[in-house]
Amino acid sequence: xxxxxxxxxxxxxxxxxxxxxxxxxxxxxxxxxxxxxxxxxxxxxxxxxxxxxxxxxxxxxxxxxxxxxxxxxxxxxxxxxxxxxxxxxxxxxxxxxxxxxxxxxxxxxxxxxxxxxxxxxxxxxxxxxxxxxxxxxxxxxxxxxxxxxxxxxxxxxxxxxxxxxxxxxxxxxxxxxxxxxxxxxxxxxxxxxxxxxxxxxxxxxxxxxxxxxxxxxxxxxxxxxxxxxxxxxxxxxxxxxxxxxxxxxxxxxxxxxxxxxxxxxxxxxxxxxxxxxxxxxxxxxxxxxxxxxxxxxxxxxxxxxxxxxxxxxxxxxxxxxxxxxxxxxxxxxxxxxxxxxxxxxxxxxxxxxxxxxxxxxxxxxxxxxxxxx
Numbered sequence: 001x002x003x004x005x006x007x008x009x010x011x012x013x014x015x016x017x018x019x020x021x022x023x024x025x026x027x028x029x030x031x032x033x034x035x036x037x038x039x040x041x042x043x044x045x046x047x048x049x050x051x052x053x054x055x056x057x058x059x060x061x062x063x064x065x066x067x068x069x070x071x072x073x074x075x076x077x078x079x080x081x082x083x084x085x086x087x088x089x090x091x092x093x094x095x096x097x098x099x100x101x102x103x104x105x106x107x108x109x110x111x112x113x114x115x116x117x118x119x120x121x122x123x124x125x126x127x128x129x130x131x132x133x134x135x136x137x138x139x140x141x142x143x144x145x146x147x148x149x150x151x152x153x154x155x156x157x158x159x160x161x162x163x164x165x166x167x168x169x170x171x172x173x174x175x176x177x178x179x180x181x182x183x184x185x186x187x188x189x190x191x192x193x194x195x196x197x198x199x200x201x202x203x204x205x206x207x208x209x210x211x212x213x214x215x216x217x218x219x220x221x222x223x224x225x226x227x228x229x230x231x232x233x234x235x236x237x238x239x240x241x242x243x244x245x246x247x248x249x250x251x252x253x254x255x256x257x258x259x260x261x262x263x264x265x266x267x268x269x270x271x272x273x274x275x276x277x278x279x280x281x282x283x284x285x286x287x288x289x290x291x292x293x294x295x296x297x298x299x300x301x302x303x304x305x306x307x308x309x310x311x312x313x314x315x316x317x318x319x320x321x322x323x324x325x326x327x328x329x330x331x332x333x334x335x336x337x338x339x340x341x342x343x344x345x346x347x348x349x350x351x352x353x354x355x356x357x358x359x360x361x362x363x364x365x366x367x368x369x370x371x372x373x
Contacts (some may be wrong), residue, residue, distance in 0.1 A: 158198020
């Protein structure tokens with residue numbers, strides 16, 4: 001469960017240390033992110049001289065492409081120039097990109113860390129330069145440089161997944177028994193623990209009373225984590241579980257997957273190695289392929305985190321920082337990065353399934369119908 005920690009909100013004098021940057025926006029593709037590699041860049045000029053650096057982990061996952069595009073669009077519409085970089089899931093590349101943002105005169109940094117505890121070098125440099133840092137969707141750990149954190153309510157994401165399973169199987173009232181396997185996220189991502197814990201706080205009582213059995217015995221986060229949220233890693237692990245524990249014809253009833261990339265791996269494994277009654281499969285992010293799988297009955301639900309909402313909130317926070325205003329936060333107790341409790345803004349997640357995806361994803365303009373065909 002989430003620990004509530006006391007904190008003091010320190011917001012003073014952030015604007016006094018701003019530097020004026022150049023007026024171009026550059027996006028570097030994943031393929032050219034590594035130091036010394038060829039880069040493909042696209043530059044546009046925006047009004048004003050205030051520059052925001054946006055560091056994203058990778059283009060390998062659909063959601064980060066959407067986050068980066070939304071962020072750049074919103075920031076440029078607000079009149080800022082944007083340096084958007086993707087780091088190919090390579091920590092040293094991300095450190096170099098952030099350092100280059102600092103040296104090029106960025107006034108604020110928005111950073112979605114590849115690994116929560118590995119950016120100390122770059123964060124020290126930002127602190128020395130007096131540049132505020134907003135941790136984007138992933139809390140940056142063990143540093144004093146993080147000014148704010150903007151994310152979705154990560155514990156609630158897991159809670160939504162757990163409650164979906166609880167409701168679909170009527171776990172509060174049933175006398176039936178169910179099997180479950182768990183596929184969690186990247187151990188280097190601070191959010192992964194919140195997703196896992198939110199779901200397990202709902203489902204653990206049913207494991208304890210025997211309603212749910214995890215046949216593999218793999219329940220602890222360290223046993224079910226998936227490095228870099230990789231689809232292939234999740235698939236390989238699930239294939240091993242299926243061949244070891246379900247090849248005798250035992251039905252697998254629940255696949256608790258923390259996000260869509262891991263869910264996709266599990267679904268691939270089920271398609272190739274499982275002939276029983278199809279399980280409930282959870283996910284997160286409403287990626288296109290997973291949404292198609294929901295429509296086809298291969299995935300039960302996905303937690304929808306509208307990144308347009310998060311991007312808009314971050315742009316608002318950037319403006320408040322630059323103007324020396326009080327920054328909007330709605331949580332000053334939950335997210336301790338090892339050095340301090342970071343003032344945070346948490347957006348609310350909801351779930352999508354085959355019954356409501358049109359309303360949430362198509363009617364809202366997030367996807368077109370053609371994208372989901």
